[in-house]
Amino acid sequence: MKKKMLKFLAGVLISCTLAGSAVSVQAEDNLEMQVTSYLTGEDVPESVGRRRPIAVMLGNDTNGAPQSGTGNAGVIYEAPVEGGITRLMAVIEDYDNLQRIGSVRSCRDYYIFYxxxxxAIYAHYGQAVYALQYLDQHVIDNLNGLTLGNAYYRTTDRVAPHNAYTDAAHLQAGIQSLGYSQQYPEGYTGHYQFAPEGTEITLDEGAPATLVKLDNFWDNHPWFEYNAETKEYSRFQFNAPHVDQLTGQQLTCDNIILQYSGYQAYDANGYLNIDTQSGGSGKYITRGKAIDITWSKDSQWGTTHYYDSNGQEIQLNRGKTWVEIVLNDSVGSVTLQ
Known part of the structure; x- marks a missing residue:
């Protein structure tokens, strides 16, 4: 992995005597290696980019939005849950300075695979019963608020269950109490392929996609609008800009992946068994254009790969990515203009 040296110069005071005048100088150099983020393809400090990220389950109904900490996420997943609402999963590597992250909600089994x-170390507060088989087998490092009180805290500005939050100190307390490693395994190369440095993916042969409307999610009706000046997509939901509550800033991204997925109902309560393994079709959207893609996985716990019409694995533009899990029978409610 290509690394760059970033030099921080602090506390400069020069000591010398020149023509009868004395000037004091003292210099101190702070050096930290820069590495390529596995989440965004951007240069980040090594202490951030080589630490395993957290993947936080977030409420996304009118009681749970706006969320805190989402502006720092390198990747965000959105998928439907029971009751017609969606939940988000924010994958965050740079969380040390976040005052709070949340609100943290319960797990669904398909999010474990994502x-x-x-x-990532998966952060959630409880779970649907269908996820217990994976959590009980300890197949993924996870911080469960029902059994791990030191990883979360409650706020008073929202009512339960929408007021469970975490931050860097609480996350570290939970991770250390369970003995999880925060280092990537040897040989880890990341999830996505990114455009080489100094280049960008423009999808010149793609269809127009300056507006992406996801009316398949009928509760929040999210959409993205492309800004040609910033080359980013701005996110909206509930008829308003979707913001990070901590900063008030609207969420943006450089890449959108629509992952069309099959599913079955687990029960009459509406719990979904979303297929994360069998593969399917979708769209890759960036720089105001969209192309058809297919996706596949080589195993249940493997990584999803996305391919263009020529069978080549796609490259993403460096920056943030939203992955939208669209159920196969609702693809017709997605609009690209």
Missing amino acids: ANEFD
């Missing part, structure tokens, strides 16, 4: 694709 989190594992990034070798």
Whole structure:
């Protein structure tokens, strides 16, 4: 992995005597290696980019939005859950300075598979019964608020269960109490392929996609609008800009992946068994254009790969990515203009 040296110059005071005048100088150099982020392809400090990220389950109904800490996520997944609402999973590597992250909600089994694709430590507060078989087998490092009180805290500005939050100190307390490694395994190369440095993916032969409307999610009706000046997509939901509550800034991204997925209902309560393994079709959207893609996995716990019409694995533009899990029978409610 290509590394760059970033030099921070602090506390400069020069000591010398020249023509009867004395000037004091003292210099101190702070050096930290820069590495390429596995989440965004951007240069980040090694202490951030070589630490396993957290993948946090977030509420996304009117009680749970806006969320805190989402502006720092390198990747965000959105998928439907029971009751017609969606939940988000924010994959965050740079969380040390976040005052709070959340609100943290309960696990669904398919999100376990998505989190594992990034070798992330999965943060959730409880779970649907169908996820217990994976959590009980300890197949993924996870911080469960029902059994691990030191990883989360409650706030008073929202009512339960929408007021469970975490931050760097609480995350570290939980991770250390369970003895999880925060280092990527040897040989880890990341999830995505990114455009080479100094280049960009423009999808010149793609269809127009300056507006991406996801009316398949009928509760929050999210959409993305492309800004040609910033080359980013701005996110909206509930008829308003979707913001990070901590900063008030609207969420943006450089890449959108629509992953069309099959599913079955687990029970009459609406719990979904979303197929994360069998593969399917979708769209890759960036720089105001969209192309058809297919996706596949080589195993249940493997990584999802996305391919263009020529069978080549796609490259993403460096920056943030939203992955939208669209159920196969609702693809017709997605609009690209």
